[in-house]
Amino acid sequence: MNKKITFRVNGKKAAVEVPTNRLLIDCLRYDLGLTGTKEGCSVGVCGACTVLMDGDMISSCLTLAVMADGHEITTVEGLAKNGVLNPVQKSFIQYGGFQCGICTPGQVVAATALLEENPKPSEDEIKDWMMGNLCRCTGYYKIIESIQKAHQFAK
C-alpha cells in the first residue's frame, strides 16, 4: 500500500510516493539519496539515525516516512549553509570530535539541536542531552570538548 507524501527536507520541498511501511531513514537514504544519515541499532538506542523533525531530534529508524508528511526534516546534509559548515561541524573538525565517523552525523545533528536550545551548555547538560548518541570508538571526551567549544565558531 503506497501513499504520497510531501514534506520539506533541508529546506527543499520533496514529494515521494512511499509504501506505508517505509521507514523515514530508508526514505531519506534510498528515495532521496541523502546517505549522510546512518542506521546503527534500528531500535532507537544508538542515535546514528538522528534527524530533526520541525527542529526536534528524533530517531528516523523508528519513524514511518508517512509520519513526516507535511513536516520539515533536517538531516546532516542540511546543516551547512551555502557550502559553509555550521559551528558544530567546524568545532568537530577543529577539536577532533570523531574517530571512525559512523556516529558523527547523528552526533553533529544532536549537538546542533542542543546548541539551538542552549547555546552554552555545561558538561553535565551536554552529557544528559547526548546520552542517546553512542560512539563505539568511545571518543566521548573529544565529542564533549567539540560541543563545548562550538560557540567559538558562531558568528
Added chain:
Amino acid sequence: MIPFEYRTPKTLKEVHAGLQEFGPDAKLIAGGTALVIMMKQRLVRPSCLVSLRDLRGLNGIEVEDGGLSIGGLATHREVESSSLVRRRLPMLAEAYHHVATIRIRNMATVGGGLAHADPNQDPPPALIALGATVKATSAKGSRVVPLDGFFTDYYETVLNPDEIITGLFIPKVPANTGAAYLKFLPRTADDYATVSAAAVLTLDKNLKTIVDARIALGSVGTTPIRATAAEAVLRGQPVKAEAFAEAGEKAKEATDPISDFRGSAGYKKEMAAVFVRRALDKALADVRQQARAKAAAKPKAKKKAAKKVAKKQRRR
C-alpha cells in the same frame, strides 16, 4: 514490517470510524516509538494504522481542580519541560525525564506510553503513587479509569480495543506531602530500570506523624506494582528510619521479578527494599524542604501585611 493501510483522521469521530472499520486488526499510532519496533519484529501485524498525529487540542497541560490535567497526545518531552509540571510536581517531570532519550521523548506520547503498558516504564509507578487516572474515550463516550488497576499483564491493560486515552489527570496533592521517584540504573543512563520506586508521603502539620503513604514499583513484575502492605505499615506511624526500612521489606514481598541481564530475581527483590526505603527518605526530605521554603517565605508575607495595615492607617 508487512504493509498496512495508514489513516490520518483529523477528529476523534473519524478515529473511532477507522477503528470500527478494521476492528481488532487496527492499531492506533501516535509517536510510534514502541509500536514501530514491535512491528519491525513482527510481534504486531496490524492491517491498518490509525494515526492520532493530526488530532488537535489533545496535548495541553493545565491546572484542573488544583490538580494537573495532561492531554493524551502530550509528548514525554512536553511533560518533563513544562514549567507547570516542574513547579507543581517536580517528581513527575523527573519520571518523564528518565524515559529513554530525548529523541524518544520528543515522539512518545503520554497516552501511547500508558497504553503500551511495558512494566519497565518510568511514568506508571510515579503516576500510580500520585493517584492518577486516565480518561478512556470510545464512540460510546468516556470513562475515567484509575491507573492503579489499569495494567493487567505485560503489554495488557483494561482498555477496550475501541478506546483511546485522551487525557491523564493527577489530583491535587494534600498539604505536607513530598514525592520521589528513583530509578536504579546499574548499566546505562537510557536503560530500563533494574528496579524503580515511587513514593508519595503525607505528614501531619507538625511533620511528626505519617498520615498517608503511596508506594509503587516498576520493573519487578508483569505490571507496575502498588505496595499496599508497605503503605499500611506506615500510616499513623511516627516518622522514623525503622518504619521506612520495614516498608521496604513489605514492598519487597509484593514484587515478583524475573532474572535477566539487569539483575537476578533475588537481587532485584533486595534492591526493591533498598529503593523503596530511599524513595521514602527522599520524599521525606521533600516535605521538609517544602516546609523550610514556606517558613522562609512567611516573614516576607507578614511584612507585606504589616505594610498594608500601615498604609490603611495612614489613609485614615
